[in-house]
Amino acid sequence: MMNIHAHTPNLELTARARRVAAVATSHADSVDRDGRFPAEAVEAMRTERLMGVQIPTAFGGEGASTAEIAEICSILGQACSSSAMVFAMHQIKVSSLVTHGGDDAWHQGFMARVAGEQLLLGSATTEGGIGGNMRNSICAIEVDGDTCRLEKNATVISYGDQADAILITSRSHADAAASDQVLTVFLKDQYTLEKTHVWDALGMRGTCSDGYVFKGEAPAVQILPRPFAEIAAQSMLAHAHILWSAVWYGIAADAFAKAQAFVRAAARKSPDMTPPGALRVAEASSLLQGVKASIVAALEMYEAARENEDKLSSMSFSVAMNNLKIASSQTILTIINHCMLICGILAYKNGTPFSLGRHLRDAHSAQLMISNDRILGNTSNMLLIHKQDTSLLG
Amino acid sequence: MSAVEAIRSIVAKHGKLPVDVATLQDDADLYAAGLSSFASVQLMLAIEEHFDIEFPEDRLNRKTFSSIKAIAEVVTELSEDQQAA
Numbered sequence: 001m002m003n004i005h006a007h008t009p010n011l012e013l014t015a016r017a018r019r020v021a022a023v024a025t026s027h028a029d030s031v032d033r034d035g036r037f038p039a040e041a042v043e044a045m046r047t048e049r050l051m052g053v054q055i056p057t058a059f060g061g062e063g064a065s066t067a068e069i070a071e072i073c074s075i076l077g078q079a080c081s082s083s084a085m086v087f088a089m090h091q092i093k094v095s096s097l098v099t100h101g102g103d104d105a106w107h108q109g110f111m112a113r114v115a116g117e118q119l120l121l122g123s124a125t126t127e128g129g130i131g132g133n134m135r136n137s138i139c140a141i142e143v144d145g146d147t148c149r150l151e152k153n154a155t156v157i158s159y160g161d162q163a164d165a166i167l168i169t170s171r172s173h174a175d176a177a178a179s180d181q182v183l184t185v186f187l188k189d190q191y192t193l194e195k196t197h198v199w200d201a202l203g204m205r206g207t208c209s210d211g212y213v214f215k216g217e218a219p220a221v222q223i224l225p226r227p228f229a230e231i232a233a234q235s236m237l238a239h240a241h242i243l244w245s246a247v248w249y250g251i252a253a254d255a256f257a258k259a260q261a262f263v264r265a266a267a268r269k270s271p272d273m274t275p276p277g278a279l280r281v282a283e284a285s286s287l288l289q290g291v292k293a294s295i296v297a298a299l300e301m302y303e304a305a306r307e308n309e310d311k312l313s314s315m316s317f318s319v320a321m322n323n324l325k326i327a328s329s330q331t332i333l334t335i336i337n338h339c340m341l342i343c344g345i346l347a348y349k350n351g352t353p354f355s356l357g358r359h360l361r362d363a364h365s366a367q368l369m370i371s372n373d374r375i376l377g378n379t380s381n382m383l384l385i386h387k388q389d390t391s392l393l394g
Numbered sequence: 395m396s397a398v399e400a401i402r403s404i405v406a407k408h409g410k411l412p413v414d415v416a417t418l419q420d421d422a423d424l425y426a427a428g429l430s431s432f433a434s435v436q437l438m439l440a441i442e443e444h445f446d447i448e449f450p451e452d453r454l455n456r457k458t459f460s461s462i463k464a465i466a467e468v469v470t471e472l473s474e475d476q477q478a479a
């Protein structure tokens with residue numbers, strides 16, 4: 001089903017995103033080289049009031065659609081992948097608050113604070129001994145009267161040092177099964193983080209995805225009122241796979257723009273001879289369009305399903321969202337590699353107008369960010385019973 | 395053997411629950427008892443085979459497998475429908 005609203009660009013919002021992108025671009029190389037937090041870009045996001053855009057107007061936000069958030073992710077992804085991924089991860093956390101915290105006084109008040117104070121939200125699902133299997137936890141939250149306490153070996157928390165609050169998964173009580181989980185908001189002054197690993201990685205260096213031992217104590221009302229199983233299925237899965245893909249699309253689109261500019265410059269110098277890279281530009285163009293189309297289709301599917309819990313927790317929806325993540329995470333590598341072949345040594349070297357080393361390194365994170373093998377394993381299991389819709393228009 | 399008993403023994407065999415199924419009420423939340431989405435597929439396959447039914451697309455969701463009672467209701471409904479068809 002077409003949803004017109006999902007795709008009418010919000011020009012005012014994209015203009016704000018472009019101003020942030022300009023800041024992010026100018027610091028992208030130093031963020032990458034030094035593996036430092038993109039402080040300037042995140043400051044610009046705050047100046048442009050982008051942290052709370054997804055929050056309903058009733059709580060001080062702008063009620064931006066998932067498509068509008070995805071467009072911002074793509075614009076930022078074309079500037080600095082780390083800044084874009086920080087923004088995407090923050091918005092994925094916001095989506096869980098918006099979708100599952102709207103009826104609950106504490107979480108309503110917290111949304112108003114996120115919008116009003118432009119708070120940055122971090123995420124701690126990954127756990128030592130569990131890896132990316134985020135639908136399982138070892139650690140358990142302890143509820144003691146009105147207070148809850150949690151200690152977690154959180155092996156990856158992006159921008160843990162800079163986050164104003166962390167949304168963290170755990171088992172719902174000491175005797176709960178590994179999959180019986182809750183998600184809790186802890187504010188910065190309610191936890192300590194003891195660093196266990198420093199993020200010195202191949203790419204996405206500015207996400208500063210350090211490892212920590214998290215220890216928190218907070219009022220128990222900060223536990224989200226719905227089981228994490230529902231949160232994961234109904235808001236996290238779609239938002240994570242769509243917004244990540246939008247960031248990845250942005251990285252590939254920027255690489256493509258460079259490769260196309262390279263070939264056009266060659267063509268203008270000798271208009272009678274088609275440059276050797278031209279054919280590869282055409283190939284990359286087709287692949288890039290495929291990624292874009294998959295994201296747009298997923299946005300439409302999500303808009304059509306989002307008011308319907310049964311649809312959101314159906315296998316067809318999970319399979320489709322998983323397929324988006326697999327396809328976009330793999331295809332961007334092929335696209336950027338094509339672009340590297342087109343621009344040659346100028347792409348391979350740092351510091352040229354056609355440098356693509358950072359793009360390629362950043363893009364390699366996509367397959368590991370919840371391992372593709374793990375996701376394919378889940379999808380293959382579902383496909384034992386779910387019959388994929390083979391019609392064209394559904 | 396009633397449908398509920400058959401479902402109980404299939405849950406015991408394929409649900410990979412960390413608790414003894416005999417201790418669960420018919421309406422106990424299987425996800426809270428530790429049913430993973432992975433194991434729920436194994437469960438569905440075993441139930442399809444045992445009752446010779448096929449779960450239609452709109453039943454392939456968490457709700458169908460939320461409790462032994464919920465499974466039994468869907469199985470009864472599908473057995474009637476699919477035998478009538």
Ligand SMILES: Cc1cc2nc3c(=O)[nH]c(=O)nc-3n(C[C@H](O)[C@H](O)[C@H](O)COP(=O)(O)OP(=O)(O)OC[C@H]3O[C@@H](n4cnc5c(N)ncnc54)[C@H](O)[C@@H]3O)c2cc1C
Pocket residue numbers: 085089122123124125126127130131132133156157158159204207209365368369370371373374375377
């Ligand atoms: C840039 C970036 C930022 C991140 N930020 C955060 C964050 O803020 N918060 C957070 O919680 N996490 C974060 N993560 C972690 C991420 O989302 C994954 O959870 C984590 O990378 C998985 O770690 P792993 O590869 O060690 O674990 P695993 O998922 O356990 O995978 C390890 C290996 O085992 C294989 N494997 C394991 N299980 C299976 C299976 N069932 N089927 C098939 N193969 C399997 C996989 O192929 C994989 O190579 C971030 C990751 C990246 C790259």
